[in-house]
Amino acid sequence: QHFRLVSNLTVAENLALGHHDQGIRLDQKELAGAAAALGEKYDLAVDPTARIWQLSVGEQQRVEILKLLYRDAKILILDEPTAVLTPQEGQALFKTMRQLAGEGRSIIFVSHKLDEVKQVSDRVTVLRDGKTVGGVATKDADARELARMMVGRDLELPTREASGEPGEVMFQVSDVRVLSDRGLEAVRGVSLEVRSGEIVGIAGVSGNGQRELAQGLVGLRRLMGGKVDIDGEDVTGDTVLERIDKGLAYVPQSRLGMGLAPGLTTEENLALKAFRRPPYSRGRTLVASAFRDEGARQIQQYDIRGVRPGLPIRLLSGGNLQKALLAREVELEPKVLILRSPTRGLDVGATEAVRNQILAEGARGAAVLLISEDLDELMALADRLLVIFEGEIVGEMPTEEATSERLGLLMAGQRAQESA
Structure with a gap:
């Protein structure tokens, strides 16, 4: 589930890394050809010359699977392999798994998605x-x-209930454009709005601009064009801290890589966005007892388990990491909450807790933007759905009108008028 890839090496180089038959010198052309051939054979296409840091989470997942196939492994352990795939891609992976099993390989499939377990095992x-x-x-x-x-x-996993009309527009995005790490346009003129008390979902295959869009909206990546408003105020040129102070909260996809400071304690992580304010500080002085007391309250309130005094937060389970991350964001009662794949890799118990908290934020009146590759999650929580493909919004619909098949076609690039 947590990738073991070298970020500054290419896809092909990662496939060869540690291989028992690999010599000192690498034949880059041969490696790239082998990677491309495996990707084509098993429907796991990825650019063999791209460096890992340039790839989306979904593409990195494919590289991990290709590493096993490159080694001709007889026993494959796949931990949440469909977490970043569309339904159609998931079905293609299951077909690949059956093909591998038919070749005499043994597969251990670790998943929290019971329908997938029943389908493939x-x-x-x-x-x-x-x-x-x-x-x-x-x-x-x-x-x-x-x-x-x-x-x-x-x-029983929670789902949204029918509610009244949402409030005024709280979060507005107009013609936003963002570049990728490669300097290419990853987000191409995206416009959307989220009203107070509304949960808007964005569906799409990983690698279609979701990361760049989210980072651009929260100020972690410079916008090349467009405008972002929070509660009617233009925040396009604001820093991340200024956007936080104006009511923006963000739950990134990478909990330990971006969302939390892995070497700090749980109590310290819970205070990372509030430590400049009372009760954590008096003037320029931090109040140690407040970190302890407020941390204990939040740990109990949000049911964060496994916490020990002085224990780095990185030692908690994925579910408890996500509870802590979400707790820190909602404690500030944000006007706008942006989440990326908030239940990815969580068991059903932790998923239940996270979904309940997201629904509670919508009920409180926050404008919630939920970016996810999990269609079940989106259809369970969102009031309205958008679909992103190659950095553009290609479809929009009320959740009641959405089906997995229709969303899957849009996620694969079919325009709304074609898939209706």
């Missing part, structure tokens, strides 16, 4: 708290029973 084993709590042949498995085994109680 022969046998299911359920783990909870590091222990096996049960196993069953897939053909005899019941999704509700599997979920109960996973969390130890009956569980």
Whole structure:
């Protein structure tokens, strides 16, 4: 689930890295050809000459799978491999997995998506708290029973409920353009608006400008054109801190890479955006007891588990990392909340907690922009859906009119009028 790639090497070089048959000198042309051939054979296309840092999370996921295939591994362990794929791409991966199994390979498929487990596996084993709590042949498995085994109680993932009309426009984006790390235009004239109390979802295959769009909106990446307004105020030229002070909160896709400071404690991470304000500070002096007391309150309120005094936050589970990150953002009661794939890689229990918090922010009156590759999540939480492809919004619809098939076609580049 957490990639083991060298960011400044190319895709082809990462495939060769550590290979037992690889000599001292690399034949770049041969490597690139082998990578391209594997990608074509197993429907996992990625540019073999691109450097890892230039790739989206979804493309990096494909590189990890290609590494296994390049080594001709007989046992493959895939941890959440569909987290950044469209439904169609997920089905293509399942076809690849069946092809690999047919070639005599053994595959361990780790996932929290019960429908995928039932679709692709022969046998299911359920783990909870590091222990096996049960196993069953897939053909005899019941999704509700599997979920109960996973969390130890009956569980129903929350979904949005019908509500009244949303309020005034709180977040407006007009003709925004953003460059990628390669200097190419990754976001091409995106315009959207989110009203107070509304949750707007953006669907798309990873690598279609979502990262650049989110970073541009929150001030982490310079806009090459366009305008961003929060509550009627132009914040286009504002710094990240100025946007935070004006009510913008952000939950990035990378929890430890960007969202949290891995070497700091949970209490310190919870205070990272509020430490300039009381009760954390008096003038220029930080109040140590406030970090401890406020941290303890938030840890209890948001059910962040596994915290120990002095323990770096990086040692918490993915679900508790995400709870801490989301807690820090919503504690400031933001006007606008932007989230990228907030439940990626989480178990059903942690997913339930995160979804409830997102719905609560919408109910409180925040304008919520949810950017995700998980269509089930988007259709469960959003009031309205947009689809992004190659940096452009290619479709928009109320969630009630959306289907996985229709969204999948738009995500693959078919325009709205063609997929209707």
